[in-house]
Amino acid sequence: MTPKFLKIFSSTIFSIILWVFVSFSYEYTTTLKFPIKFTDIKESYTILSQSANEINMTINGQGWALAQISSTTIKYFQIPTDKKVGYQSADVREALSTNSWINPSVQISIISPSVIDYSIERLKSKVVPILPDSQISIKNGYGVVSNIILNPDSIKIFGPQTLIKSIKYVFTDKIQLKNIDEDISLEIVLMPIKHFKFEKETTNIEFSVQKIVDKTFKSVPVIAENVPNLRTLELFPPNIDLTLRGGLENLGIMGIDSIKATVDFNNAFIDTLGRISPKISIPNFTTLTNVNPKTLKYIIKQN
Structure with a gap:
C-alpha cells in the first residue's frame, strides 16, 4: 500500500466523518x-x-x-x-x-x-373448557380408534369482572389435518380474547389412527341373565361367532374376553317364536359387522 493511497484513504474517511458530524448537528x-x-x-x-x-x-x-x-x-x-x-x-x-x-x-x-x-x-379469573377448531380427514382405509384428547382440556383465564361472565369457553387456532394415517400428537395455540390473559397459551391434541380391518371371534359364549333360581335357560348353540371391524393394532390384542354376549331370561319367557337374539357388547371404536347365528333356540327348564 503506497503512501499516496494511504493519504487519499485517510482523507476520504475524515471527510465522511466530518460530513456525518456536521449533518447530525x-x-x-x-x-x-x-x-x-x-x-x-x-x-x-x-x-x-x-x-x-x-x-x-x-x-x-x-x-x-x-x-x-x-x-x-x-x-x-x-x-x-x-x-x-x-x-x-x-x-x-x-x-x-x-x-x-x-x-x-x-x-x-x-x-x-x-x-x-x-x-x-x-381482574377476575375462572376456568373454562377448551374447544378445538379443527378439520380432520382420515386416509381411506384408516380410522380414528381413540378419543380425541385435549391436554389440558380446560384453562384458567384472567380478565375484567364485567366481561368474564360472558366467556364460556376458549377456542384453539384453526387446524387442518388431511389424509391422516398415523397417530397425532400436536401442540396448538389458543385463540386470544381481547382484554384476557390465559394461564397457558397452548394445548395438545392427541388421538390414535390405525388401519381398519375385520377380525372374526369364534365361540363367544352367550350368558343367560336374570334367570330365576328354580329355572334353567339352555341355549342352542351356547356360543356364537362374530366379526368386528376396528383398528389393526387394537383388534390384534383383543380376545373374546373383550366381548360380552347375553340373553335375558325374561325375553325368552315372553317369546312366542322359540328364538331370541343375543345382546352383544363390544369395545369402543369397533363395529359389529356380522353375527352367526343371529338368533338362538332355547329351552326353559324347571329345576
Missing part, C-alpha cells in the same frame, strides 16, 4: 409513533378500555438526539395511571417526564392524541 423534524403502555396499575386490576393504542409525536431537534430516540430499545410510551377504578383521562404531555428515554434537548411540537381516556377494572 443540523436541526431536523420527524414524526414517530409509539404504542401506549399504562403503568402503576394495582395488582388484580386491569385496563378495560382505552381511547387510543398509540401516540404520534412530531419532534424537533438535532440529528444526534433524533437518532438516539429512533434507535432506543424502548418501543412504547408510558402513561402512569391514577390507580383508581373507573373511567379516567390522562394528559399525554404530562406523561412526557415519565418517559426518560426522550432526550431533553428535543422539542415535542405536536402530540396526537393529546388526551387518552381509559378505564380500570378489577
Whole structure:
C-alpha cells in the first residue's frame, strides 16, 4: 500500500466523518409513533378500555438526539395511571417526564392524541373448557380408534369482572389435518380474547389412527341373565361367532374376553317364536359387522 493511497484513504474517511458530524448537528423534524403502555396499575386490576393504542409525536431537534430516540430499545410510551377504578383521562404531555428515554434537548411540537381516556377494572379469573377448531380427514382405509384428547382440556383465564361472565369457553387456532394415517400428537395455540390473559397459551391434541380391518371371534359364549333360581335357560348353540371391524393394532390384542354376549331370561319367557337374539357388547371404536347365528333356540327348564 503506497503512501499516496494511504493519504487519499485517510482523507476520504475524515471527510465522511466530518460530513456525518456536521449533518447530525443540523436541526431536523420527524414524526414517530409509539404504542401506549399504562403503568402503576394495582395488582388484580386491569385496563378495560382505552381511547387510543398509540401516540404520534412530531419532534424537533438535532440529528444526534433524533437518532438516539429512533434507535432506543424502548418501543412504547408510558402513561402512569391514577390507580383508581373507573373511567379516567390522562394528559399525554404530562406523561412526557415519565418517559426518560426522550432526550431533553428535543422539542415535542405536536402530540396526537393529546388526551387518552381509559378505564380500570378489577381482574377476575375462572376456568373454562377448551374447544378445538379443527378439520380432520382420515386416509381411506384408516380410522380414528381413540378419543380425541385435549391436554389440558380446560384453562384458567384472567380478565375484567364485567366481561368474564360472558366467556364460556376458549377456542384453539384453526387446524387442518388431511389424509391422516398415523397417530397425532400436536401442540396448538389458543385463540386470544381481547382484554384476557390465559394461564397457558397452548394445548395438545392427541388421538390414535390405525388401519381398519375385520377380525372374526369364534365361540363367544352367550350368558343367560336374570334367570330365576328354580329355572334353567339352555341355549342352542351356547356360543356364537362374530366379526368386528376396528383398528389393526387394537383388534390384534383383543380376545373374546373383550366381548360380552347375553340373553335375558325374561325375553325368552315372553317369546312366542322359540328364538331370541343375543345382546352383544363390544369395545369402543369397533363395529359389529356380522353375527352367526343371529338368533338362538332355547329351552326353559324347571329345576
